[in-house]
Structures are given as structure tokens and as C-alpha cells.
Amino acid sequence: MKIAILGTRGIPNHYGGFEQFAEFFAVYLAEKGHEVYCYNSHDHKFQEKTFHGVHIIHQYDPEYKLGTFGQFIYDYNCIRDARKRNFDIILQLGYTSNSIWFFLLPKKPIIITNMDGIEWKRSKYNKAVQQFLKFAERLAAMSSDYLVSDSLGIQKFLERRYGKKSTYIAYGAYPFSNPDPSILTEYGVEAGGYNMIMARFEPENNFQLVLDGVVESGETTPILVVGNHQTKYGAYLKNRYAQYPYIRFMGGIYNLSHLNNLRYHCNLYFHGHSVGGTNPSLLEAMASQALIAAHDNDFNKGVLQENAFFFSTPKEVVHILKTAKKSDTLHFIKNNYEAIVTQFNWSKINGEYLQLFEACMAKGKP
Structure with a gap:
């Protein structure tokens, strides 16, 4: 499969949870023989074109100048580039700043979105931003071909609120037992x-x-x-x-x-x-x-x-x-x-995502 990962600041991880997952999962897919592309911010610390077999596509990200609004432009740049590459699957990690561009997503690939948490409940956002995030959440839920929930609570929420089924796949971690x-x-x-x-x-x-x-x-x-x-x-x-x-x-x-x-x-x-x-x-x-x-x-x-x-x-x-x-x-x-x-080891989690991708390819776009 030819697979793209969108929605992160890039790999290797220098930021947070989605970036950590993207790093581990992208390398896992490449090791399994798939053609994998991960989008990185243009100013990411890693400037090479490949990372352990994963193709890196740098796109302009003005967050450093514009703050959060810059993420909308970065996601627009990533989606616009994805239209040219004939992917089989596009995995979107989160929806906050990319869902408004759903109408620009290429038509051929299967769009799978990990819906993250209930972003509009975050107390750092004012009422106007919270209302926008509710709107963005709905856009992502309704426009994606398949959804992933990282907790059973999110899975129930999506079905109750939008009538959309999602596949529960948690995050992972590597067991640590060699202290220094x-x-x-x-x-x-x-x-x-x-x-x-x-x-x-x-x-x-x-x-x-x-x-x-x-x-x-x-x-x-x-x-x-x-x-x-x-x-x-x-x-x-x-x-x-x-x-x-x-x-x-x-x-x-x-x-x-x-x-x-x-x-x-x-x-x-x-x-x-x-x-x-x-x-x-x-x-x-x-x-x-x-x-x-x-x-x-x-x-x-x-x-x-x-x-x-x-x-x-x-x-x-x-x-x-x-x-x-x-x-x-x-x-x-x-x-x-x-x-x-x-339950939560990366080998199991990566395998569950790959099984979902294979099942989605077999079923095709709904």
C-alpha cells in the first residue's frame, strides 16, 4: 500500500503523542514493505528526505509566525500536496486544523481519521474556539471514510453524537526494564x-x-x-x-x-x-x-x-x-x-492499525 500520514508536526518525535505514534507506526509499515510518506513541518529538526525507510515530505508551516492559525495553513499545504501523489490510504491524526479542508482531500484514497480526544472541552479554548472545534469535529467525523478511537469512551461518544462507528485502537508503549x-x-x-x-x-x-x-x-x-x-x-x-x-x-x-x-x-x-x-x-x-x-x-x-x-x-x-x-x-x-x-504494547497496536488498513482496502470507500 502507498500510505500517507498527515496531522502531525513530523517525525522523529520532537513534540507529542501523535508524533510519537507516527514515528513508530510509519517505521513499522516501512519494515513491512509498504510505501510510507509522513508530512513534516518545514522547520522540523530532522531535514533528511527519509527516516528508517519512511519518505519525509516537508511542507511550509507558519505556526512559528502566526501561532495556532499557522497550523491551518500547514495542513492546507499537506493536503494540497497529497492530491498529487496517488495514495491508497491517508491517515489523519486529529482533526483540529485539517477538517475544514476536507473538500480538498483527494477522492481516490481511503481517508482514515484518528479522532483524538474531545477537543472542544479543553479549558484553554474560549467559547468561540470551542464552537469552532465542535464544527470541525463534525466535519471530520462525517467526511472520513473510517474512524479510529483511542479510547472506549471516545468510541461511545462518536456513535452517540454522530451515529458513526469507529474502530477502537489504543496508543502503545514499549515495556522498560533496563534502568540506568x-x-x-x-x-x-x-x-x-x-x-x-x-x-x-x-x-x-x-x-x-x-x-x-x-x-x-x-x-x-x-x-x-x-x-x-x-x-x-x-x-x-x-x-x-x-x-x-x-x-x-x-x-x-x-x-x-x-x-x-x-x-x-x-x-x-x-x-x-x-x-x-x-x-x-x-x-x-x-x-x-x-x-x-x-x-x-x-x-x-x-x-x-x-x-x-x-x-x-x-x-x-x-x-x-x-x-x-x-x-x-x-x-x-x-x-x-x-x-x-x-494490551498496550506498540507491536500489538501497530498490528491492529495494519489490520484495519487491510480491511479498509478490501471493503473500499463506503
Whole structure:
């Protein structure tokens, strides 16, 4: 098959969950003998034309000048280029800024869209943007040939709201079991002597809720705050907690070996995501054998089941910090690791996507 992947900033991953999936899945497809193309922003750090057998197509992305609006132009450029290439399948990852161009998508390829989370519920968006995202979600749901949901909750939502069936395929992670504590010296911490939270700097990821709990607890154990904080919200948080030296803003860390070791050796890993489906960083924390404290919502509970501590207020964060002991909860870690091995491993996830592609090719466009 000749396959295109649209909707990310490109591979190898230097940004987030969809980029991580695109990197692993594109390479997997190429290894299986398929002709794979991944669209990258023109200013992506990787400027070669191929990546482990995957063809890279750079397209102009003015996000660096125009902010979020630039993504609409980038997606337009990608879709316009895709019209020239005679693909069999186009996989769209998300819909936020590409759905308005649905009428420009080439007619021959099968269009498969991973619908991501319920984007219009994100608190960072004002009412007008939320209304647009509802509109974009409907466009993507109704114009795609086939849909993918990354959680059972999203699958039910799409069927209830749009009457559209979707295939449930979660994200994946690679099991991690070869820790190297020497890596910790680069970050000024010792095994078991720090906590951690990692996410994009957005309000719905509950950095403030967790860090307020850390402050209220009176605990001075370092907490590593991982993510690109060069944003307006990041500046707000850094200013809010400037007087607490044990709250350490580390910036984005994209070296997977380093991240795995940081998660493995931390005392508590806080996962604050409250919107979306199966979150990649949560799966990676499970795969890294971290003890997890997660925001109390259906998406997180659907993945973790009962194998984590859950919080929804700063006081609950305080309680977790004062009472949680890793030695008493090894069964949480073991159960989560087993879930990665049996349910959420990348080999299984990649295989499920490939099976979907083959089934869609056999059925053709609906």
C-alpha cells in the first residue's frame, strides 16, 4: 500500500503523542514493505528526505509566525500536496486544523481519521474556539471514510453524537526494564528521592492543582516538572512557584531513554490529564514501572483500572504525598506493567492499525 500520514508536526518525535505514534507506526509499515510518506513541518529538526525507510515530505508551516492559525495553513499545504501523489490510504491524526479542508482531500484514497480526544472541552479554548472545534469535529467525523478511537469512551461518544462507528485502537508503549541510575546525575536527583509530573503546559493537564497540593503538603521533596514551559501558561506557573526551589521546571525532554529512567526511579509520578482518550505519556509511565497518581476521570481510570492513586483536589494530592508508599503498592506497578505487555504494547497496536488498513482496502470507500 502507498500510505500517507498527515496531522502531525513530523517525525522523529520532537513534540507529542501523535508524533510519537507516527514515528513508530510509519517505521513499522516501512519494515513491512509498504510505501510510507509522513508530512513534516518545514522547520522540523530532522531535514533528511527519509527516516528508517519512511519518505519525509516537508511542507511550509507558519505556526512559528502566526501561532495556532499557522497550523491551518500547514495542513492546507499537506493536503494540497497529497492530491498529487496517488495514495491508497491517508491517515489523519486529529482533526483540529485539517477538517475544514476536507473538500480538498483527494477522492481516490481511503481517508482514515484518528479522532483524538474531545477537543472542544479543553479549558484553554474560549467559547468561540470551542464552537469552532465542535464544527470541525463534525466535519471530520462525517467526511472520513473510517474512524479510529483511542479510547472506549471516545468510541461511545462518536456513535452517540454522530451515529458513526469507529474502530477502537489504543496508543502503545514499549515495556522498560533496563534502568540506568547514572542518567539521574544529569538531572540532579537520586533514585526514589524525587517526584515527577509531565505534560504539555495546558490548564486541563492540572499542573496548578498538583503543584498547589505539593506546596500545601509542606513536603520539600523535589518535583520535576517536565514539558515545554516557554508558553504564556508556563510563564504563569513559573512565576507562581518561583519561591519554591524544590519545584523544578525542566523544560521538554525528548530522549526516551532519559524519560524512562526518570519515570522508573521517581517516587511518585503525577498524571494530571483530564481531557482526551488514552494518553501516551500515561502508558509510558506504566511501561516505565512508575507508581502513578492520576487525575480522577473516566479516561484515566479506563486505562489504570484500580492500579493507581486518584486525585481531583489539592487536598487529595496532599494526602497522597503523605501516605503513598511505593513498597506497599508494588502490585499497582506490576499490574500496570502487565497491561502494557498484554494490551498496550506498540507491536500489538501497530498490528491492529495494519489490520484495519487491510480491511479498509478490501471493503473500499463506503
